[in-house]
Amino acid sequence: MEVNTLVLFVIAALSINLIPGPDVIYIVTNTMKGKMHSGIKASLGLGVGYLLHTLAAILGLSALILSSAFLFAVIKYLGAIYLLYLGVQSLIHCYKNESKLCVEQTNSKQSHVFKQGVIVSVLNPKVAMFFLAFLPQFIDPTSPNATSELLTLGLLFSVLATCCNLFYACLGGILLSSSTSQKYSRVLEGVSGTILIGLSVKIASSDNK
Secondary structure, three states, X not given: OOHHHHHHHHHHHHHHHHOOOHHHHHHHHHHHHOOHHHHHHHHHHXXXXXXXXXXXXXXXXXXXXXXXXXXXXXHHHHHHHHXXXXXXXXXXXXXXXXXXXXXXXXXXXXXXXXXXXXXXXXXXHHHHHHHHHHHXXXXXXXXXXHHHHHHHHHHHHHHHHHHHHHHHHHHHHXXXXXXXXXXXXXXXXXXXXXXXXXXXXXXXXXXXX
């Protein structure tokens, strides 16, 4: 795997995971309900769910590579279209200043936060769809190491996502409950949307190997 591909992957993964979404809301809500350790448990639970999605995506994509390079290419381009859609949606939210972030502090009792995090992640079909759309963009199906590259990128994405979630667990309660949360969310919407659209254009303009 080329270094520039890996760098692009890390940049894209970080920008996507830093944008406040449902997982971030879940983490920050648990942090505000309990204490920082509740947010950390929620983050780790989500992280386990990401790993399960990674394994499922790798098994499915690896089977496609072995059975048909054409079908893998179809999945790759459909994934690029999906990423383009996500990017456009992010830019629209940024332009309209419509943050998806809405965190409410409650006094409900915290229990089984880790287990709930795993369930929330595993049962979220959008997470599975995202993995199937995102990972193929950085893989050459003709490479003899395609499966190991998928595994490496999938695990790297899961680690980066968990690190971002832990960041929110530690600081998100303060950051996202402040008056600057709307501006913060808007900036990340714009950055993430631009990167996703750029990635889609790159895929569409590259040769189908």
